[in-house]
Amino acid sequence: xxxxxxxxxxxxxxxxxxxxxxxxxxxxxxxxxxxxxxxxxxxxxxxxxxxxxxxxxxxxxxxxxxxxxxxxxxxxxxxxxxxxxxxxxxxxxxxxxxxxxxxxxxxxxxxxxxxxxxxxx
Amino acid sequence: xxxxxxxxxxxxxxxxxxxxxxxxxxxxxxxxxxxxxxxxxxxxxxxxxxxxxxxxxxxxxxxxxxxxxxxxxxxxxxxxxxxxxxxxxxxxxxxxxxxxxxxxxxxxxxxxxxxxxxxxxxxxxxxxxxxxxxxxxxxxxxxxxxxxxxxxxxxxxxxxxxxxxxxxxxxxxxxxxxxxxxxxxxxxxxxxxxxxxxxxxxxxxxxxxxxxxxxxxxxxxxxxxxxxxxxxxxxxxxxxxxxxxxxxxxxxxxxxxxxxxxxxxxxxxxxxxxxxxxxxxxxxxxxxxxxxxxxxxxxxxxxxxxxxxxxxxxxxxxxxxxxxxxxxxxxxxx
Amino acid sequence: xxxxxxxxxxxxxxxxxxxxxxxxxxxxxxxxxxxxxxxxxxxxxxxxxxxxxxxxxxxxxxxxxxxxxxxxxxxxxxxxxxxxxxxxxxxxxxxxxxxxxxxxxxxxxxxxxxxxxxxxxxxxxxxxxxxxxxxxxxxxxxxxxxxxxxxxxxxxxxxxxxxxxxxxxxxxxxxxxxxxxxxxxxxxxxxxxxxxxxxxxxxxxxxxxxxxxxxxxxxxxxxxxxxxxxxxxxxxxxxxxxxxxxxxxxxxxxxxxxxxxxxxxxxxxxxxxxxxxxxxxxxxxxxxxxxxxxxxxxxxxxxxxxxxxxxxxxxxxxxxxxxxxxxxxxxxxxxxxxxxxxxxxxxxxxxxxxxxxxxxxxxxxxxxxxxxxxxxxxxxxxxxxxxxxxxxxxxxxxxxxxxxxxxxxxxx
Numbered sequence: 001x002x003x004x005x006x007x008x009x010x011x012x013x014x015x016x017x018x019x020x021x022x023x024x025x026x027x028x029x030x031x032x033x034x035x036x037x038x039x040x041x042x043x044x045x046x047x048x049x050x051x052x053x054x055x056x057x058x059x060x061x062x063x064x065x066x067x068x069x070x071x072x073x074x075x076x077x078x079x080x081x082x083x084x085x086x087x088x089x090x091x092x093x094x095x096x097x098x099x100x101x102x103x104x105x106x107x108x109x110x111x112x113x114x115x116x117x118x119x120x121x
Numbered sequence: 122x123x124x125x126x127x128x129x130x131x132x133x134x135x136x137x138x139x140x141x142x143x144x145x146x147x148x149x150x151x152x153x154x155x156x157x158x159x160x161x162x163x164x165x166x167x168x169x170x171x172x173x174x175x176x177x178x179x180x181x182x183x184x185x186x187x188x189x190x191x192x193x194x195x196x197x198x199x200x201x202x203x204x205x206x207x208x209x210x211x212x213x214x215x216x217x218x219x220x221x222x223x224x225x226x227x228x229x230x231x232x233x234x235x236x237x238x239x240x241x242x243x244x245x246x247x248x249x250x251x252x253x254x255x256x257x258x259x260x261x262x263x264x265x266x267x268x269x270x271x272x273x274x275x276x277x278x279x280x281x282x283x284x285x286x287x288x289x290x291x292x293x294x295x296x297x298x299x300x301x302x303x304x305x306x307x308x309x310x311x312x313x314x315x316x317x318x319x320x321x322x323x324x325x326x327x328x329x330x331x332x333x334x335x336x337x338x339x340x341x342x343x344x345x346x347x348x349x350x351x352x353x354x355x356x357x358x359x360x361x362x363x364x365x366x367x368x369x370x371x372x373x374x375x376x377x378x379x380x381x382x383x384x385x386x387x388x389x390x391x392x393x394x395x396x397x398x399x400x401x402x403x404x405x406x407x408x409x410x411x412x413x414x415x416x417x418x419x420x421x422x423x424x425x426x427x428x429x430x431x432x433x434x435x436x437x438x439x440x441x442x443x444x445x446x447x448x449x450x451x452x453x454x455x
Numbered sequence: 456x457x458x459x460x461x462x463x464x465x466x467x468x469x470x471x472x473x474x475x476x477x478x479x480x481x482x483x484x485x486x487x488x489x490x491x492x493x494x495x496x497x498x499x500x501x502x503x504x505x506x507x508x509x510x511x512x513x514x515x516x517x518x519x520x521x522x523x524x525x526x527x528x529x530x531x532x533x534x535x536x537x538x539x540x541x542x543x544x545x546x547x548x549x550x551x552x553x554x555x556x557x558x559x560x561x562x563x564x565x566x567x568x569x570x571x572x573x574x575x576x577x578x579x580x581x582x583x584x585x586x587x588x589x590x591x592x593x594x595x596x597x598x599x600x601x602x603x604x605x606x607x608x609x610x611x612x613x614x615x616x617x618x619x620x621x622x623x624x625x626x627x628x629x630x631x632x633x634x635x636x637x638x639x640x641x642x643x644x645x646x647x648x649x650x651x652x653x654x655x656x657x658x659x660x661x662x663x664x665x666x667x668x669x670x671x672x673x674x675x676x677x678x679x680x681x682x683x684x685x686x687x688x689x690x691x692x693x694x695x696x697x698x699x700x701x702x703x704x705x706x707x708x709x710x711x712x713x714x715x716x717x718x719x720x721x722x723x724x725x726x727x728x729x730x731x732x733x734x735x736x737x738x739x740x741x742x743x744x745x746x747x748x749x750x751x752x753x754x755x756x757x758x759x760x761x762x763x764x765x766x767x768x769x770x771x772x773x774x775x776x777x778x779x780x781x782x783x784x785x786x787x788x789x790x791x792x793x794x795x796x797x798x799x800x801x802x803x804x805x806x807x808x809x810x811x812x813x814x815x816x817x818x819x820x821x822x823x824x825x826x827x828x829x830x831x832x833x834x835x836x837x838x839x840x841x842x843x844x845x846x847x848x849x850x851x852x853x854x855x856x857x858x859x860x861x862x863x864x865x866x867x
Contacts, residue, residue, distance in 0.1 A: 041478075041615075042613065042615045066477065077622075079620070079621035079622060079645075079648070079649075081649075082621065082649045082652070083620060083621055083653075084617075084618035084652055084653040085617045085618050085620060085653065088617065090477075090478070090617070090620070091477045091478065092620050092622065092623075093620070093622040093623065093626075098622050103626065104626045104629045104630050104633070107474075107623065107626045108471065108472070108626070108630070111471040111472070111473075111474070111477070112471035114471070114477060114481070115469075115470045115471045115480075115481075115484075116471075118481050118484060118485075119484065119488075131849075132816075132849070133842075133845045133846050133849040133850075134816070134817060134828075134846065134849070136817055137816060137817050137818075140818075176823065176827070177827075181818045181819070185818065202818065204814065204819075204820040204821075205820075206820045206821070206822050207811075207814065207820050207821050207822075240818075240819075240820060241820050241822075327827075329819075329823075329827055330827050333827060333828060333831040334831065336831070336835070337831040337834045337835050337838075340834070340835050340838035340839035340842060341838060353831075353834060356833075356834045356837075357830035357831055357833075357834050358830065359830075372733060374727050374733065374736060375727050378727065386803070387802060387803075389803065389806055389825045390825075390826065391822070391826065394826050423744075426744055426747075426748055429748045429751050429752070430744065430747040430748045430750065430751040431747050431748075431750035431751040431753075431754050432719070432720070432723075432747050432750070434723070435719065435720075435723050435743055435744060435747040436744055436747060438723060438740060439740035439741060439743065439744035442733070442736050442737040442739075442740035442741075443737050443740070443741075445733040445736065445737065446733045446734055446736070446737035448733070449733045449734060450734075
């Protein structure tokens with residue numbers, strides 16, 4: 001299983017067709033650093049399929065914890081059985097943060113920070 | 122045959138009051154008792170024990186006698202009584218054995234070992250029994266187990282092979298009668314012969330039920346005869362059983378099933394209890410003899426299915442549905 | 456106001472109070488911040504209860520816009536939309552530029568609902584308004600992929616909303632419970648989150664509906680799940696009882712979300728409601744009795760390959776019985792047996808307590824105490840008060856237990 005981080009990953013040489021396909025479904029390529037980015041997750045299932053064909057392996061997208069910014073995969077999560085957005089790369093809450101007693105406060109504090117930073121920028 | 126009792130003055134229920142206090146007081150199972158007594162002389166040679174046999178035949182009594190006679194005055198401190206059907210899972214059993222061992226070992230001294238009596242051990246699943254085997258092994262240096270069960274075949278072989286197995290057969294009717302007469306004498310009752318027969322008809326070889334029946338009958342007066350016993354048996358059986366049968370046989374399935382649920386939930390009776398009582402009641406019904414036999418056949422089939430199946434309420438409801446059908450078909454025949 | 460809907464009471468006022476879809480939220484804010492005449496409009500799309508409408512309402516408030524909101528439920532016809540939306544969209548751009556942020560926002564909610572049918576003209580009109588608007592226009596839809604909305608998709612920036620993750624829903628529910636002073640069993644939150652399937656609004660509604668006396672209990676939440684399954688049960692039982700052939704009967708079971716054990720009990724419970732003919736009822740019961748035997752064998756041997764036989768008997772075994780024509784009834788769910796257990800719970804606890812005390816003194820299991828002692832005790836308690844009181848103190852029964860034994864004796 002390969003874990004893909006939405007903000008930057010490398011791929012082997014693709015060929016033109018595959019490259020165009022990736023761009024079309026929401027992947028961006030930065031020539032200078034030769035890095036791919038997932039810009040738009042609307043077509044996440046297709047991205048997953050194409051990447052897994054390119055890499056010849058199962059793909060898991062890294063989740064990012066909105067509270068502590070750590071990365072993890074859905075398999076580590078206790079809600080994986082019924083999460084409707086399993087394996088779609090998103091901001092989530094990692095196990096460690098979820099099990100803190102004040103995680104409710106921490107989550108809303110992170111939301112507040114995020115919005116404030118965004119509006120200020 | 123001579124029955125002697127050491128009376129336990131404080132016990133109110135006769136089942137306890139007249140429970141044998143030493144192995145000598147147990148009148149039946151001669152061979153078994155003889156081998157058990159040999160352990161009293163050389164306690165350290167005693168292996169784990171497995172007592173198998175039907176209800177009310179003295180298995181628990183024998184185990185308690187061993188505890189009392191082997192461990193002496195402080196036997197209660199060194200004996201742990203567990204009931205597999207009461208404990209929630211093997212984890213609980215393990216915890217209780219662990220706590221007990223820790224607390225009882227400190228005072229061992231001239232006590233040969235701690236005794237753990239595990240009743241209804243055949244109620245445990247195979248997995249739980251495998252875990253039990255490990256618990257037995259882990260504790261065998263300081264503890265002996267006496268496992269009590271109805272069917273030794275339901276105990277996994279590795280446990281069987283670690284135990285000396287003793288079988289307790291059902292008490293003969295003479296043995297039960299002997300006990301009942303002795304108790305009546307001590308309690309100042311006049312128990313008639315037909316009274317004894319009525320009790321035995323109701324309880325078969327189950328001495329525990331027999332003694333409870335006798336004590337309950339004594340509440341109606343000092344003379345216990347057939348009439349008194351039948352009255353008690355009638356009062357002790359929930360009237361819902363008869364009502365349920367009558368409803369089913371008159372074609373009212375829904376109400377019959379409601380009664381069934383009441384018996385299962387409110388009275389907490391097991392499916393086997395209920396089917397046993399249905400069987401008894403059917404022969405008291407105002408039906409022609411042929412019909413009774415045909416109904417008994419249906420009951421027999423569902424008694425079998427009850428053992429095979431997974432849900433008692435499904436099987437018993439199915440039985441009631443057969444009763445309802447029986448009623449219709451009989452109507453057509455007549 | 457005790458009856459206020461919590462989904463309204465706790466509707467976010469600030470952007471940071473909106474849970475989930477954080478990236479979509481930021482994309483939307485960026486769009487709104489930089490919006491000027493000539494910018495694209497946005498189409499927010501995704502499942503219900505994920506915060507689209509809330510985001511629009513909160514954002515326009517925080518950025519000082521006046522929100523003009525229209526949706527399928529209050530504006531039915533395209534002409535109504537055109538006559539309202541047109542003038543707003545033509546609001547003077549000079550006005551907007553001079554008093555930045557003081558203008559209006561036009562919000563068309565549920566556009567897939569409004570233009571769901573053949574309304575090419577309507578969409579055309581809307582496209583024209585979008586093209587020429589002087590105010591930000593926001594569209595929202597659950598399903599934007601309908602062919603009719605193709606042109607709309609092209610002229611809008613699409614922002615996708617997803618179901619909200621369970622952990623975030625739990626955070627919100629916990630916060631609401633804190634505010635309301637509700638004492639909650641920790642596990643209940645996970646059940647609510649699971650049941651909501653990522654729909655925040657329904658999670659809040661469920662939370663409110665299961666809280667009794669300021670406590671949240673797991674068992675109440677579980678009962679809530681039953682409510683949803685009721686519809687499923689009605690469909691499945693109709694399918695089983697009225698299947699045309701074996702395959703259809705089995706299919707009806709497989710299509711339902713009810714597990715086989717619950718299904719067995721549900722069929723069992725509803726059989727007499729469906730079949731009044733004793734002959735048919737007996738055959739049907741014979742079939743589920745057979746099914747139950749297979750379940751028993753599976754339980755003992757763990758041989759799950761027997762499961763198919765059990766399912767065949769409990770479905771096709773019933774549907775194939777020859778019988779007169781009947782029609783579906785209103786089926787009972789959950790099975791009455793389960794309800795019954797609930798109703799007599801306190802009584803069962805009382806019995807259990809008595810049996811425990813008997814077991815302790817008389818060296819028997821609770822089960823044996825129940826069958827071999829209780830029936831006699833109730834007779835004794837009714838016949839002989841002296842012995843009854845001796846027994847009570849010996850067994851250390853409390854008043855409630857004594858009362859119970861006297862009562863059941865009397866009733867017999």
